[in-house]
Amino acid sequence: MTVWDEVVGQPSAVAELRAAAENPSAMTHAWLFTGPPGSGRSVAARAFAAALQCPQHGCGQCTSCHTVMAGTHSDVREIVPEGLSISVKAMRTLVQQAARKPAMGRYQILVITDADRLTENAANALLKFVEEPPDQTIFLLCAPSDHPEDVRITIRSRCRAIALRIPSPDAIADVLVRRDGIDPEQARWAASVSGGHVGRARRLARDEAARKHRDAVLGLPMRIRGLGDAFAFAGDVVRDAKAEATELSETRDLAEREELAVAMGAGGTGKGVAAAARGAKAAEKELERQQKSRHTRTQRDAIDRALTDLAGFYRDALVAGSGAAVALTHPDRESDVRAAATHWSPESLLRRLEAVLACRTALDVNVKPEIAVEAMMTALHRG
Numbered sequence: 001m002t003v004w005d006e007v008v009g010q011p012s013a014v015a016e017l018r019a020a021a022e023n024p025s026a027m028t029h030a031w032l033f034t035g036p037p038g039s040g041r042s043v044a045a046r047a048f049a050a051a052l053q054c055p056q057h058g059c060g061q062c063t064s065c066h067t068v069m070a071g072t073h074s075d076v077r078e079i080v081p082e083g084l085s086i087s088v089k090a091m092r093t094l095v096q097q098a099a100r101k102p103a104m105g106r107y108q109i110l111v112i113t114d115a116d117r118l119t120e121n122a123a124n125a126l127l128k129f130v131e132e133p134p135d136q137t138i139f140l141l142c143a144p145s146d147h148p149e150d151v152r153i154t155i156r157s158r159c160r161a162i163a164l165r166i167p168s169p170d171a172i173a174d175v176l177v178r179r180d181g182i183d184p185e186q187a188r189w190a191a192s193v194s195g196g197h198v199g200r201a202r203r204l205a206r207d208e209a210a211r212k213h214r215d216a217v218l219g220l221p222m223r224i225r226g227l228g229d230a231f232a233f234a235g236d237v238v239r240d241a242k243a244e245a246t247e248l249s250e251t252r253d254l255a256e257r258e259e260l261a262v263a264m265g266a267g268g269t270g271k272g273v274a275a276a277a278r279g280a281k282a283a284e285k286e287l288e289r290q291q292k293s294r295h296t297r298t299q300r301d302a303i304d305r306a307l308t309d310l311a312g313f314y315r316d317a318l319v320a321g322s323g324a325a326v327a328l329t330h331p332d333r334e335s336d337v338r339a340a341a342t343h344w345s346p347e348s349l350l351r352r353l354e355a356v357l358a359c360r361t362a363l364d365v366n367v368k369p370e371i372a373v374e375a376m377m378t379a380l381h382r383g
Contacts, residue, residue: 001061002059003051003054003058003060003065003069004017004018004047004051004058006043006046007040007044007047008040008167008171008172009040009168009171009172010040010165013163014044017051017162018051018057020048021052021058027138028159029138030133030138030139031138031139031140031141031159031160032141032146032161033045033141033142033143033162034142034146034161034162035144035163036144036164037197038166038194038195038197038199038200038201039165039166039196039198040164040198041142041143041164042080042142044164045111045113045140045142046071047069048140049068049109049111050069052105052106052109053065053076053104053105053107064104073105074103074104074105075102075105076105076109077097077110077111078111079110080113080114081117081297084300085117085118085122086117086118087119087122088119088121088122090122091122091126092125095126095129098110098134099129099134099137106136107136108134108136108137108138109138109140110137110138110140111140112139112140112141112142114142115141115143115150115155116144116149126155127152127154127158130155130158130159131158141155141159146161166196169194169196172190172196173187175198176191176201176202180202180205182202186205187205189332192331192332193331193332195312200305213244213305213306214309216236217237217310218309218310218330218333220233221310221313221336221352221380222340224380227378227381229381230378230380230381231374231377231378234374234376234377237303237306237373237377238303240302241300241302241306242299244298244299245298245299246295249291249294249295257284299369300363300369303373304363307363307376309330311353311357312330313329313333313336313337313340314349314353316328316329317340317341317344318341318346318353320334320337320338320340320341321341321346322346344383351379351383355376358375358376359372359373359375362375
């Protein structure tokens with residue numbers, strides 16, 4: 001097993017990255033990994049970072065490979081934004097750290113897993129370093145596309161692009177069985193309904209609650225009979241997303257608060273207790289702010305998964321109605337898809353699909369989730 005085995009269904013990208021890791025003359029200081037959600041942008045960037053630090057260019061067995069893939073290598077820093085954006089303060093701190101000389105490996109490597117979440121000021125702070133890169137520093141940026149809305153052209157023009165594609169269901173099923181030990185039949189089903197998203201396939205294969213959420217969402221199009229249903233189902237979608245976000249965040253939030261309390265000397269006595277308490281209050285407020293931002297992001301992601309499933313349903317109905325010999329996004333819902341194609345005209349299906357996509361856009365610009373989802377459900381009822 002090499003680090004490249006972690007990159008699913010991307011043979012051309014792996015070949016290019018492997019060649020660059022093995023040949024210093026083919027290297028450049030900044031790389032941009034683009035591809036649809038679930039294509040493995042951050043996994044490919046992490047594997048490339050491991051190959052750059054590894055004496056054997058990604059053997060998967062040495063200390064460098066293990067620590068990079070585990071996220072503990074001292075010369076590889078990875079930014080995984082948990083809130084809605086990456087701030088300029090965080091970016092300045094990280095790029096300054098990345099400008100130092102490597103302590104153990106050959107390079108200092110900064111991996112930005114969601115470069116599309118950089119604020120304008122954060123992007124400017126990064127640009128200064130990308131324009132005049134320090135020696136032995138490599139920047140690996142990941143974004144959905146190289147569109148200016150995702151990555152500023154001034155940054156994009158200084159990066160070497162690696163375009164990833166949607167992995168095939170067979171490739172996803174293979175990695176679920178081989179790496180995660182999932183039952184082959186379950187892996188094939190999860191891969192077929194994941195829309196090419198490796199992480200979603202793994203979650204559907206392992207988590208019964210995720211499967212129930214998906215079934216509930218995909219049952220909505222055929223259950224909306226009136227405006228009352230539209231508003232009720234909109235409330236269900238938002239409540240389910242909030243419950244999922246709370247479930248994912250509660251344990252982590254509590255652990256972080258306990259760690260902070262210990263770090264700030266909770267329960268201590270002595271002359272410095274009052275000063276420590278004042279510092280603890282400020283630290284607690286900052287932690288609360290970070291946790292609130294992360295909770296909002298988790299909730300938005302849960303709603304977005306539901307919207308992606310709905311968009312796939314209406315897309316499938318359009319495909320079925322046209323008679324095209326194209327694979328369905330949700331093959332296990334074929335009977336409902338064909339019923340929708342029979343009951344609704346192509347124009348009506350297209351309007352419904354546009355309503356789902358408009359809801360995603362509204363959430364991206366911070367429209368309140370309840371309002372955005374209710375507007376979408378009303379449009380789905382009207383057709």
